[in-house]
Amino acid sequence: MAISTIGFDADDTLWQNETFFRLTEQRFAELLSEHGEHQVISARLLEAERRNLAFYGYGVKGFTLSMIETAVEVTNGQVSASVIGEILSFGRQMLQNPVEALPHAEETLAALSGRYNIVLITKGDLFDQERKLAQSGLGAYFNAVEIVSDKSADTYARIFSRHGDGPERAVMVGNSLKSDVVPAIRAGSWGVYVPHELTWVLEHEDAPEGDPRFRRIESLAELPALIAQMT
Amino acid sequence: MAISTIGFDADDTLWQNETFFRLTEQRFAELLSEHGEHQVISARLLEAERRNLAFYGYGVKGFTLSMIETAVEVTNGQVSASVIGEILSFGRQMLQNPVEALPHAEETLAALSGRYNIVLITKGDLFDQERKLAQSGLGAYFNAVEIVSDKSADTYARIFSRHGDGPERAVMVGNSLKSDVVPAIRAGSWGVYVPHELTWVLEHEDAPEGDPRFRRIESLAELPALIAQMT
Numbered sequence: 293m294a295i296s297t298i299g300f301d302a303d304d305t306l307w308q309n310e311t312f313f314r315l316t317e318q319r320f321a322e323l324l325s326e327h328g329e330h331q332v333i334s335a336r337l338l339e340a341e342r343r344n345l346a347f348y349g350y351g352v353k354g355f356t357l358s359m360i361e362t363a364v365e366v367t368n369g370q371v372s373a374s375v376i377g378e379i380l381s382f383g384r385q386m387l388q389n390p391v392e393a394l395p396h397a398e399e400t401l402a403a404l405s406g407r408y409n410i411v412l413i414t415k416g417d418l419f420d421q422e423r424k425l426a427q428s429g430l431g432a433y434f435n436a437v438e439i440v441s442d443k444s445a446d447t448y449a450r451i452f453s454r455h456g457d458g459p460e461r462a463v464m465v466g467n468s469l470k471s472d473v474v475p476a477i478r479a480g481s482w483g484v485y486v487p488h489e490l491t492w493v494l495e496h497e498d499a500p501e502g503d504p505r506f507r508r509i510e511s512l513a514e515l516p517a518l519i520a521q522m523t
Numbered sequence: 524m525a526i527s528t529i530g531f532d533a534d535d536t537l538w539q540n541e542t543f544f545r546l547t548e549q550r551f552a553e554l555l556s557e558h559g560e561h562q563v564i565s566a567r568l569l570e571a572e573r574r575n576l577a578f579y580g581y582g583v584k585g586f587t588l589s590m591i592e593t594a595v596e597v598t599n600g601q602v603s604a605s606v607i608g609e610i611l612s613f614g615r616q617m618l619q620n621p622v623e624a625l626p627h628a629e630e631t632l633a634a635l636s637g638r639y640n641i642v643l644i645t646k647g648d649l650f651d652q653e654r655k656l657a658q659s660g661l662g663a664y665f666n667a668v669e670i671v672s673d674k675s676a677d678t679y680a681r682i683f684s685r686h687g688d689g690p691e692r693a694v695m696v697g698n699s700l701k702s703d704v705v706p707a708i709r710a711g712s713w714g715v716y717v718p719h720e721l722t723w724v725l726e727h728e729d730a731p732e733g734d735p736r737f738r739r740i741e742s743l744a745e746l747p748a749l750i751a752q753m754t
Contacts, residue, residue: 347618349650353584360591361611364604373600376607380592387578418649419580419672441650 295523297456298404299448299476300434301466302414302421305512306397307428310490312389313355316382320359323378327366337362342494349441351417356383387420391427394488396513401433403516409456412437413447413464415471443471445478452481463519465512470497477505482522486512526754528687529635530679530707531665532697533645533652536743537628538659541721543620544586547613551590554609558597568593573725580672582648587614618651622658625719627744632664634747640687643668644678644695646702674702676709683712694750696743701728708736713753717743 303309317337321330328336340358348354359379363371404410412434414421421439425431436455440447452462459480466472466486473483474497482505500506507518534540548568552561559567571589579585590610594602635641643665645652652670656662667686671678683693690711697703697717704714705728713736731737738749 344615347615348584349648353579353588353648356588357584357611357614360607364608364611367604369604369608371604371607373595373598373602376591376602377595377600380588380595383588384575384578417580417584418670422672439649441653 293461295408295461295463295482295519297409297411297452297462298519299411299413299451299462299464299466299481300401301464301468301472302412302425303416304467304488304491305394305465305472305486306401306412306430307394307424308392310488310492312386313492314490316355316359316386319382320363320379323375324363324366324371333362333366336366338493340365345494349417350415352383352386352420353417355386356380359383387423391424393428393430394512396511398430398433400512400515401430404519405433408519409435411435411451411455413440413443413451414438415440415443443475445475448476448479448481452479463522465515467491468495468497469499470495473506474500477503481505482507484509484515484518486510486515524692526639526692526694526713526750528640528642528683528693529750530642530644530682530693530695530712531632532695532699532703533643533656534647535698535719535722536625536696536703536717537632537643537661538625538655539623541719541723543617544723545721547586547590547617550613551594551610554606555594555597555602564593564597567597569724571596576725580648581646583614583617583651584648586617587611590614618654622655624659624661625743627742629661629664631743631746632661635750636664639750640666642666642682642686644671644674644682644703645669646671646674674699674706676706679707679710679712683710694753696746698722699726699728700730701726704737705731708734712736713738715740715746715749717741717746 317334321333324333340362344358363375410433418439438451449459452459456462463482463484464472464476465484467488473485477483477500485508548565552564555564571593575589594606641664649670669682680690683690687693694713694715695703695707696715698719704716708714708731716739
């Protein structure tokens with residue numbers, strides 16, 4: 293069946309994101325360096341994030357709350373108010389980071405738009421994702437934008453039915469095997485993996501090598517030719 | 524033109540919400556009572572919330588971050604880590620509060636569903652609003668759910684075009700004049716105000732008395748008869 297719809301992940305597929313989390317994590321570990329090695333602080337933070345995912349979901353606000361919680365923990369309840377204030381300001385800075393489109397993002401969207409339904413499918417804080425999309429200047433390329441709390445096979449089946457001709461005629465493109473590629477393939481779509489050098493450890497998953505609807509490209513620039521082959 | 528679509532606000536229209544914020548605010552003020560009168564602490568918190576709205580948007584996570592910021596401020600940077608830990612746990616408790624449907628919510632939705640497009644239109648944290656909808660047991664009554672970052676006239680024009688026959692044939696029902704009623708009327712829809720005894724001060728606005736598309740009812744139980752009159 294001919295491809296009619298292309299879903300794009302946003303963070304680290306169309307614009308930088310994880311790098312801001314990593315930089316903040318680094319500043320956070322430095323701030324608490326008298327209470328533990330960088331690696332130890334980072335590991336405690338990751339534990340907090342994992343534990344809190346069921347309460348906070350994805351995004352900067354939950355990350356900030358997890359940093360604060362970790363600061364209370366690793367200092368054995370001795371963290372100073374000024375450190376808490378610093379962490380709050382790290383969070384606010386992340387929410388104001390400039391949005392940098394990744395190489396080839398715009399030219400690829402421009403090449404595909406008009407010929408396919410183009411849908412942005414992203415998770416995270418609703419408010420922050422809308423801000424980033426607006427600042428990216430890429431908004432006009434999308435026929436629809438779906439900001440979701442999580443990305444499961446059901447999510448893709450629903451979105452590709454709503455904005456396209458069903459999952460079988462759709463391709464999902466993203467840097468997360470776990471959130472973008474594998475669940476889309478499970479929904480009956482194609483999954484195109486575009487690795488990013490930084491991917492959050494909670495997004496790691498094995499590539500579904502050998503699956504007939506799995507593809508991997510090194511750059512978004514390869515996408516239009518790949519889609520043309522599929523169609 | 525006959526009404527075809529009804530939008531419902533969720534928080535304090537279909538289920539209790541503000542009461543949980545007020546209870547938490549009370550516990551917060553008690554926690555910091557040695558640093559100021561309840562009223563003063565509450566006023567400082569409100570200032571922080573207002574200031575942070577542009578960064579955090581609406582919802583429990585932003586509220587928690589604003590409480591932490593206020594605690595740092597009102598203690599002149601002397602807040603203890605145990606107080607910070609308490610505030611984090613207030614936030615997590617809010618995110619687990621049971622969802623209580625308001626009187627007549629379910630019977631009203633049941634009476635209207637099938638005869639109109641019923642759309643839930645709510646703002647706040649995506650993840651938390653989805654949780655509350657799932658727990659409310661009301662999900663099956665909605666033809667569509669839109670969780671938005673803010674509620675402007677544009678929001679209603681877009682949603683009622685997407686899920687109905689345009690804003691002119693739609694009614695928006697909610698407890699916030701500022702977010703539910705006034706912008707919907709501005710978009711060309713009808714606005715039905717169902718006051719709730721608790722409404723956040725940042726949601727206050729004058730009623731558009733005299734506007735031909737403004738209605739006020741004391742209870743959701745009056746809604747089906749009101750809509751039948753409009754149609």
